[in-house]
Amino acid sequence: MSSESEKFRKYAHQFVDWMADYMDNVEQYPVKSQVAPREIYHQIESRIPDEGERIEDIFEDFRKIIIPGITHWQSPNFFAYFQANTSSPSILAEMLMATLGVQGMKWDTSPASTELEERMMEWLRDAMALPKGWTGVIQDTASTATLASIITAREQKSDYQVNTKGFEGFTNFRVYCSEQTHSSIEKGVKIAGFGKDNLVKVPTDDTLAMDTDLLLEYINMDIAKGYHPLCVVAAIGTTGTMAMDPLKRITKITKKHNIWLHVDAAYAGSALLLPEYQHLINGLENADSFVFNPHKWLFTNFDCSAYFVKDKDALVNTFAILPEYLKTKTDGLVANHCDWGIPLGRRFRSLKLWFVLRHYGLKGLQEKLRFHIELAEWLKDEIVKSPDFEMAVPRSMNLLCFYYKPSHLKNISIEKQNMLNEKLLNNLNSSGEIYLTHTKINDVFILRISIGQTNVRHTHISKAWRFIQEMAKGIL
Numbered sequence: 071m072s073s074e075s076e077k078f079r080k081y082a083h084q085f086v087d088w089m090a091d092y093m094d095n096v097e098q099y100p101v102k103s104q105v106a107p108r109e110i111y112h113q114i115e116s117r118i119p120d121e122g123e124r125i126e127d128i129f130e131d132f133r134k135i136i137i138p139g140i141t142h143w144q145s146p147n148f149f150a151y152f153q154a155n156t157s158s159p160s161i162l163a164e165m166l167m168a169t170l171g172v173q174g175m176k177w178d179t180s181p182a183s184t185e186l187e188e189r190m191m192e193w194l195r196d197a198m199a200l201p202k203g204w205t206g207v208i209q210d211t212a213s214t215a216t217l218a219s220i221i222t223a224r225e226q227k228s229d230y231q232v233n234t235k236g237f238e239g240f241t242n243f244r245v246y247c248s249e250q251t252h253s254s255i256e257k258g259v260k261i262a263g264f265g266k267d268n269l270v271k272v273p274t275d276d277t278l279a280m281d282t283d284l285l286l287e288y289i290n291m292d293i294a295k296g297y298h299p300l301c302v303v304a305a306i307g308t309t310g311t312m313a314m315d316p317l318k319r320i321t322k323i324t325k326k327h328n329i330w331l332h333v334d335a336a337y338a339g340s341a342l343l344l345p346e347y348q349h350l351i352n353g354l355e356n357a358d359s360f361v362f363n364p365h366k367w368l369f370t371n372f373d374c375s376a377y378f379v380k381d382k383d384a385l386v387n388t389f390a391i392l393p394e395y396l397k398t399k400t401d402g403l404v405a406n407h408c409d410w411g412i413p414l415g416r417r418f419r420s421l422k423l424w425f426v427l428r429h430y431g432l433k434g435l436q437e438k439l440r441f442h443i444e445l446a447e448w449l450k451d452e453i454v455k456s457p458d459f460e461m462a463v464p465r466s467m468n469l470l471c472f473y474y475k476p477s478h479l480k481n482i483s484i485e486k487q488n489m490l491n492e493k494l495l496n497n498l499n500s501s502g503e504i505y506l507t508h509t510k511i512n513d514v515f516i517l518r519i520s521i522g523q524t525n526v527r528h529t530h531i532s533k534a535w536r537f538i539q540e541m542a543k544g545i546l
């Protein structure tokens with residue numbers, strides 16, 4: 071046995087012990103890192119060491135320098151943004167992936183990577199009741215999937231001419247999304263070359279979902295002015311408040327006007343494993359693409375974004391290139407996933423998905439998702455009962471949006487109320503006990519609490535709620 075593998079075995083065992091202890095003790099760390107700007111930077115040597123160092127010493131610095139600068143996303147007291155959760159089967163698979171270190175760019179470069187990915191996408195497609203004929207492929211993030219979708223729309227609409235000749239003759243494309251959709255849509259529109267002035271942000275209705283009457287009106291106005299409506303991006307679960315754009319009504323418009331429709335369900339998509347939520351994608355068969363992130367609310371380590379398309383040839387025709395050094399004997403017989411998106415190199419991400427989906431099984435996943443939603447329902451009831459807090463919008467799945475409005479100050483101005491809520495949020499987060507983030511709706515500062523960490527239990531929610539109430543009393 072080589073001494074290299076002997077050393078590896080020794081350290082790997084030590085690290086695994088550290089990893090398991092971390093899982094047990096994660097709640098003892100401040101959830102949100104408490105370091106000041108540049109505090110970590112100045113502790114790192116200013117140049118590469120001349121001589122190699124011992125793993126013991128590097129690991130010691132990891133504990134001393136790095137850990138204080140970590141925000142603990144896997145703490146059950148993490149309620150910020152949307153979760154990017156993990157689970158032990160996913161971490162175990164990541165260890166295997168790291169060891170194999172394969173590139174799954176072409177079928178030949180690791181057939182198992184390609185074929186397991188094909189199966190995993192079929193598993194998810196069928197379990198989530200996505201359209202039968204659709205094909206899935208893993209992307210690194212939803213931002214990349216959305217960009218791939220917008221570029222595919224551009225190429226399909228221009229008969230692949232923009233890819234060949236540039237924008238000559240195709241300068242008037244318009245893309246539509248609601249005012250509440252994620253910033254990745256604007257980024258995608260900029261990268262795809264349309265210019266962000268050609269992203270039309272459609273106002274929302276009182277549920278903060280896209281107003282489809284206005285969508286139709288804007289499209290008609292654009293057509294009258296000589297623009298080419300290219301693509302609509304609908305959100306199933308907006309990031310601010312988890313609002314649901316009315317897909318069925320949107321597809322009526324996109325179908326009639328022959329407009330590409332991409333559906334961004336990055337976070338909420340996991341809930342489509344629950345039959346009671348599958349109505350949210352009624353009409354999806356009339357859309358063109360759909361993305362959700364198993365790396366958010368499906369217990370699979372970042373990164374793993376599941377991208378599904380109706381017309382896989384359009385995707386491949388948009389991105390395929392075949393220089394001499396990438397030609398293989400199996401070209402044309404198998405899927406070469408480097409042609410299904412932007413990067414060439416690809417990690418073996420389907421492996422962690424396989425471990426997670428098999429470990430929990432559909433029933434186990436459904437149980438966890440339903441449990442998170444029940445916890446959110448419990449906390450919603452508490453907030454509604456409290457004289458000092460109000461829900462900003464109704465609960466949507468496992469996300470609550472609420473604000474503090476003390477009962478004896480019912481007539482305070484919005485400015486004063488916002489100041490109170492901002493102070494409350496800052497105090498909560500600097501306590502290290504829990505971590506929440508905020509959004510603004512119609513100029514009102516709103517606290518968001520997302521309940522989706524893999525191991526969150528009822529005690530974490532009841533403790534967080536008591537803590538929020540006490541902290542709120544303290545700031546007055």
Ligand SMILES: *Cc1c(COP(=O)(O)O)cnc(C)c1O
Pocket residue numbers: 152210211212213214252254305307308309334335336337363375
């Ligand atoms: C998180 C999120 C995104 C971005 O996801 P990435 O995978 O980080 O690119 C896009 N859309 C919605 C609705 C999201 O919640």
